[in-house]
Amino acid sequence: MGYWGYFVVGRAARPLAELDALAGAEGLTRRAAGPEGWQVWEYPGPEGEIGSMNALAEQTGAPALFGYVMDSACVVVEAAAPDSGGWTTCLARTAMAARLGADRQGLTLEDYFLDPRDAAERAVAWAAEAGHTVTADAVFDVLTADPDGVAEKLLFRLLDLLGAPLL
Template structure:
């Protein structure tokens, strides 16, 4: 079984864990990597929510990205930018649709998340608003990959491709 927990990506001069924007994480956030310009990747193992990306983007003034990775099999992604608000998506749609809680109450995966091509277009438009040239097709390719097939990597690998392609954190 792969990683189970949250991956948080953002940009700030101070550590993301010390900004007070992720109250659900308490002291559980751990740094995973960083890049020039204050770009950071943090991990938080577990199932309890850490906070919203709208709050983190508001505190940092920069785009933020969160992946809730479920056993390496699927991931739920939330992203936000200070000016354009939040969006959600999920790589590995087939596995995500079969995860308990996603389709409770008669809801479908499409009730929660846009199709990969639509999510790619939305994400590319928001990235462009932040000054990053992103091809929607490159994002849709990540979102249509199926971690269950193994060749694309697990859900954690797919999530970690998003910040790089979005220009948020080159990892």
């Protein structure tokens, strides 16, 4: 069995775990801190209430991102920024499609997540709002890549591209 849990990325002067937007996520653990208040926190487990990524972006006035790792096979990425808004995509799309197919609800990847090209453009805007420049092609490559071992690696590559601190 692989890893299940959230990685929460945001930028604030105080610890993200202390903010109202993440009040329901008791047990958050700080995993990384970077310049300008960037922080990465972890919330392990397949269940629980993490809070609202949109509320986190609003409360901090900065871009925020949640990466929900599912059994180290795939990752749901939710991101928001005060000006460019929210967007959702996934990493390890083949594994995610298989997971959705197992639910037998008739919904497809496209019913849940942005097309990789659209998500890449939204990620470029997110990064720009965070003060970082990235190309849509570089993000697209990560969004369409198959994981090399565990899907978390794709999430960490995406965070690196977007200018967030690495674990």
